[in-house]
Amino acid sequence: MSTSTSALPRALWALMVGNFVIGTGVMVVPGTLNDISQSLGVSIPQAGQLITAAAILMGLGAPAFASLVAGWDRRRLLTISLLWYGLLTAACALAPSYASLLPLRVLAVISPAVFTPQAAACVGLLVRPDQRGRAITFVFLGWSVASVMGMPLSAWIGGTLGWRWAFGLVALMSLASAAWVWREMPDGIKPAALSRQAWQATLGSAPLMLAVGVTLLSAFGQFTLFSY
Known part of the structure; x- marks a missing residue:
């Protein structure tokens, strides 16, 4: 792998922030559930199906996509997954009705099913064997920060400006994070399938x-x- 040791911490930071964005995007629906329900004229249980559908897709999709993307270069795969997340989340923010929001949301959460497990899988190729446990923990810290900060931030934005603005912020963060991952991740990272x-x-x-x-x-x- 032709990347310097000094570049590795920056790559890990990019993956950790990517997980924060992914986690915040997953948490944005629970944080704005009331506003989605009122805005689109559906009940709370019906709006909650956005969470259920996303959970099913992520749970079943993660192992399935792991097989499908096994041969991909992780720099390109992780960047594309964040770009997909940003574009589909932006489409969710513009959805005119619940009927259009639900399938867009399901398509958007393909990215969490890809990014998080594949980011963890490639960490072992970015650091020395004795640093792998610490590095994986660091990368997953993004999800912990998202649960502590991302969802309350989404709830505040949703309650103040509306759920569409919260989705829009996640979309912008996803696009910025994609650029960071592309810049910091080295080429040629392909964990064995x-x-x-x-x-x-x-x-x-x-x-x-x-x-x-x-x-x-x-x-x-x-x-x-x-x-x-």
């Missing part, structure tokens, strides 16, 4: 599946609490 045997070993591991189950229940509880 999981083989069929590796997938079978993963899905057949009881301790790992138990950890995934706990994470899934935690996420269910978190989004239910944040939303309602």
Whole structure:
């Protein structure tokens, strides 16, 4: 890999901020749920289906997309996923009705299903083996910051200016983050794809599946609490 050691921290910062933008975009619906409901003339449970549909797409899409994008250069993949996020979130902000907003939202959250797991997968190729745990934790810090700052910010903007402005801000941040990732990520980062045997070993591991189950229940509880 032809990149200097001094460039690596900047690449990790770009990935961490990318995760913050991704997380804030996921949290923008729970933060603006009341305003979406009132603005589009739908009930709170119906507006909440935006959260459900996005969660299903991200949960099922992450492993599926991992196989589809296995051979992609991660600089291009991560940049394209943020550009997609920005453009589709901007389209959501302009959606005239709930019927048009729902499919646009589902298409937009393809990006979280791609960006977050693939950012974590490529971290191991950006740092030394002894730094991998710390680097992955740092990159995922973006989601933690999004839950602490991103959703309250979205709620404040939604309550003050309207949900469309909150979506618009996420779109702008996504485009800026895409430019940063493109600038800082080196070329040639292609983590090895999981083989069929590796997938079978993963899905057949009881301790790992138990950890995934706990994470899934935690996420269910978190989004239910944040939303309602």
